[in-house]
Amino acid sequence: MRRPDTIKIRLACREDAPALHAMITEIAKATMCEDKITSSPDDLARDGFGPTPAFEALIATADDIPVGMCLFFPSYSTFRGRPGLYIQDLYVAPNQRGGGFAKRLVGAVAKHAQTTGKTYIRLSVDAENMVGQRFYEKLGMRHAEDEKIYVLDGKAFEALANAK
Secondary structure, eight states, X not given: OOOGGGOEEEEXXXXXXXXXXXXXXXXXXXXXXXXXXXXXXHHHHHHHSSSSOSOEEEEEEETTEEEEEEEEEEEEETTTTEEEEXXXXXXXXXXGTTSSHHHHHHHHHHHHHXXXXXXXXXXXXXXXXXXXXXXXXXXXOOOOTTOOOOOOOHHHHHHHHTOO
16 A cells, blocks of 8 residues: 555546446446446546536546546535535555555645635435444545435436426
């Protein structure tokens, strides 16, 4: 494992799309959701690095080899009246875990948020991911007890979108 100060963190670019996708696939494997992955590196390149990017990502490298990433996009709180960022994916390679890299990545997202006028970060974590929950709590995040996340996709999305 490398020391946290030997890892470089930078904004991802279009050429990083294959590495980002590979790390997203590793997240899916670890959470037993690999069958849910329908995206491709080309999708990430198109949607994250085109004229109107749907997301940004920070990538952590050691000797120019990707070892971690944090993918995020804009959020807005009508209650706060302020913009923020939503972290979609956070990944650190297994052989790099425990060295403070995840904290550095989330810290870099917080710094990025602050410098771009954002005032908060939100994310969701799998209910069974106790390690992740403890990690986020250690960073000072709190669980929003009064919220549940709902998803509309697939056939239900199509039916609602096409309803007359």
